[in-house]
Amino acid sequence: MGGFVTVGQAADVAEGQAKKYDVNGQEIGVARVGGALVAFSDICTHRGCNLIDGGEIDGTTISCECHGSVFDMATGAVVESPAVEPLPVFGVREQDGALQIEV
Ligand code: FES
Structure with missing residues (x-):
């Protein structure tokens, strides 16, 4: 069973931006979309x-940037090819100001 891992401060992820975190060897992006992580x-x-x-x-x-695939960051769904497989997505939450990812 996975659990939530604190990776930083939720305030570090501004609206319309994404930051990358290394969580147990997985490279995970966190973005804020319409206020939601x-x-x-x-x-x-x-x-x-x-x-x-x-x-x-x-x-x-x-x-x-490599070949122009576009993904929905919330669902992982492919919006534009050439990619066909969706991105894995993860649980994410703000807990007392901390940014936590579920892995
Ligand atoms: S590696 Fe991302 S579109 Fe080809």
């Missing part, structure tokens, strides 16, 4: 590029 794998399911480094956030989506 979302957490998703930072590894593009197409060919494994990192999304946050060089990717572009547009509303609820993030694009991959």
